[in-house]
Amino acid sequence: MKKGFRALLDEANAEVEAISPEAAAELLSADGITFVDLRDPREIEREGNIPGARHCTRGMLEFWIDPESPYHKPFFATGNTFVFFCAGGWRSALAAKTAQDMGLEPVKHIEGGFGAWKKAGLPVEPAPN
Numbered sequence: 001m002k003k004g005f006r007a008l009l010d011e012a013n014a015e016v017e018a019i020s021p022e023a024a025a026e027l028l029s030a031d032g033i034t035f036v037d038l039r040d041p042r043e044i045e046r047e048g049n050i051p052g053a054r055h056c057t058r059g060m061l062e063f064w065i066d067p068e069s070p071y072h073k074p075f076f077a078t079g080n081t082f083v084f085f086c087a088g089g090w091r092s093a094l095a096a097k098t099a100q101d102m103g104l105e106p107v108k109h110i111e112g113g114f115g116a117w118k119k120a121g122l123p124v125e126p127a128p129n
Helices: 005-015 021-027 041-047 058-065 090-101 113-119
Strands: 017-019 033-037 081-085 107-110
Touching (some): 005 090, 021 081, 021 107, 021 113, 041 113, 081 090, 081 113, 090 107, 107 113
Parallel strands (some): 017 107, 033 081, 081 107
16 A cells, blocks of 8 residues: 555544634534535435535535536635534645645644534534425
């Protein structure tokens, strides 16, 4: 293997700001901040979501960010700060680095992901029906 997932995670964490769930919660109602949930829809159905977070599966991220893509989503072209999260912080670290490499700045990700968010007792909303 040329480069394993741990090396990729180390690179991502060296380049992207990881913030605690508590620091992320302070940004939740701030203007110019977009939370992006990278989890699979089944994870969201099972666990709920951070209130107001947008959803983008990890597999569609590059296509949704790029304005040249037929799948582009305008919320990625707002100039906001993006706070990515997944279940445990690995996918979000890689996704935040990818987003940053593509030109989105600033980006952050939640250290420990949604699991750490829930463990900290922070607000969770049920998945939409």
